[in-house]
Amino acid sequence: MNSPDRIWTAALVVIGDEILSGRTHDKNIAQIASWLQVQGIRLCEVRVVADDMDAIADAVNALRTAHDYLFTTGGIGPTHDDITVDAVAHALGVPVVIHPEARAILEDYYKDRPGGLTEARLRMARVPEGADLIPNRMSGAPGIKHGNIHLMAGVPHITAQMLDALTGTLEGGVPLLTETIGGFMMESEIADILREIEKAHEGCQIGSYPFFREGRVGANLVIRSTDSKLLSNCVDALIQALEEAGNDVTPGGI
Amino acid sequence: MNSPDRIWTAALVVIGDEILSGRTHDKNIAQIASWLQVQGIRLCEVRVVADDMDAIADAVNALRTAHDYLFTTGGIGPTHDDITVDAVAHALGVPVVIHPEARAILEDYYKDRPGGLTEARLRMARVPEGADLIPNRMSGAPGIKHGNIHLMAGVPHITAQMLDALTGTLEGGVPLLTETIGGFMMESEIADILREIEKAHEGCQIGSYPFFREGRVGANLVIRSTDSKLLSNCVDALIQALEEAGNDVTPGGI
Numbered sequence: 001m002n003s004p005d006r007i008w009t010a011a012l013v014v015i016g017d018e019i020l021s022g023r024t025h026d027k028n029i030a031q032i033a034s035w036l037q038v039q040g041i042r043l044c045e046v047r048v049v050a051d052d053m054d055a056i057a058d059a060v061n062a063l064r065t066a067h068d069y070l071f072t073t074g075g076i077g078p079t080h081d082d083i084t085v086d087a088v089a090h091a092l093g094v095p096v097v098i099h100p101e102a103r104a105i106l107e108d109y110y111k112d113r114p115g116g117l118t119e120a121r122l123r124m125a126r127v128p129e130g131a132d133l134i135p136n137r138m139s140g141a142p143g144i145k146h147g148n149i150h151l152m153a154g155v156p157h158i159t160a161q162m163l164d165a166l167t168g169t170l171e172g173g174v175p176l177l178t179e180t181i182g183g184f185m186m187e188s189e190i191a192d193i194l195r196e197i198e199k200a201h202e203g204c205q206i207g208s209y210p211f212f213r214e215g216r217v218g219a220n221l222v223i224r225s226t227d228s229k230l231l232s233n234c235v236d237a238l239i240q241a242l243e244e245a246g247n248d249v250t251p252g253g254i
Numbered sequence: 255m256n257s258p259d260r261i262w263t264a265a266l267v268v269i270g271d272e273i274l275s276g277r278t279h280d281k282n283i284a285q286i287a288s289w290l291q292v293q294g295i296r297l298c299e300v301r302v303v304a305d306d307m308d309a310i311a312d313a314v315n316a317l318r319t320a321h322d323y324l325f326t327t328g329g330i331g332p333t334h335d336d337i338t339v340d341a342v343a344h345a346l347g348v349p350v351v352i353h354p355e356a357r358a359i360l361e362d363y364y365k366d367r368p369g370g371l372t373e374a375r376l377r378m379a380r381v382p383e384g385a386d387l388i389p390n391r392m393s394g395a396p397g398i399k400h401g402n403i404h405l406m407a408g409v410p411h412i413t414a415q416m417l418d419a420l421t422g423t424l425e426g427g428v429p430l431l432t433e434t435i436g437g438f439m440m441e442s443e444i445a446d447i448l449r450e451i452e453k454a455h456e457g458c459q460i461g462s463y464p465f466f467r468e469g470r471v472g473a474n475l476v477i478r479s480t481d482s483k484l485l486s487n488c489v490d491a492l493i494q495a496l497e498e499a500g501n502d503v504t505p506g507g508i
Contacts, residue, residue: 022287033276048300078442079462080449120445188332191374195334208333
């Protein structure tokens, strides 16, 4: 059995020229990060790489051994620029094969659509040999699981479906709990308070995230701990110290 | 002199637990990617890492030698969790020093504010030895340039100011030109056309980005080339082939 204190970690490889060109704003990092947190798994690193075999394979090999779980998003569709399956198979040193269950799913999904299961559509049944499928109710085409690697769609709605199918299936640890407080306070005026309160509350981390809004500066403070009692003590002490220094504090953040 | 065909590349390290927790949606990747494209510099890789000395230093050292330019965002503010300067200095093997010009900027900026230039605020004048400053009109605290490394703010508005100050100062190549067309067409039905048209137009790449909108599936197609004539030939051929196959194509994308 694993220690309850064991921290489970994950990494994510976002695959796509459209993110690196600035054309598309990525939504999968935040979506997968939030989902992992609920599973008790900590997202430790993300790499965004181009639609390039070697770039994908290098990132996959660097991260799959360094973390408990690896996720990828993008590049598993039917078009010529979808090369994630080939790149992951290359990274693992296994051939690409047609997964019979994926073929059956796609045959069924396309049976009443013009053209049926064309060669392009059959590309979406290709997997690195030894893989299992991750169901996707939205478009038929499944995600792919190979060992600790999970290949998800690039379209955020489809990735959401795949995450839903994975919920509760990955072993994780104690979820990291967070509380947020915020205020129109200057980071540089509260920096000493943050440092001292964090130092006095072992097992808690305080992150400070400044913002500009409505022409005013402010900061949201995120307090993190795996222990709810330690967390609430730290939050209470922080609010008291900030208010004593003359700040209005908004629970939940601004 | 460099060849006009030389491709200039950049990498970005996004620093921040708030991105990895899913709490904050990153806006700097798209912002910096778009800005670089105008400078004729290609963003080739992004890594998102935690507020951790070794994680930051490892990413910086892996990427600064592999690319012409390296950017970082986040972790250069006044609070205890802002450790980017220390991590980059550690990566470079140089000490952290107070930059006299940065100190003067901050002294001036805070001279009429309560507390003046406190110790916490003075943290924002710390740089890896040998660095120059990147001006920032918004909050006084400057960005930092050390060799090919550019340390930018985490707050997107402030990073925008710093990018503005850098515009035209970095040597780049021929900008990559792009055109987008879109339609409510299924990727799996147009996959063959995309592959054939790309094959017939050397010097052009076609990316296909599917979406679900208003209950319908579609795809935006992005055609990229450094040559405007090649680009427009490819776009024309692609539109013609798609329309002949019965698709409605919207220039500019959907």
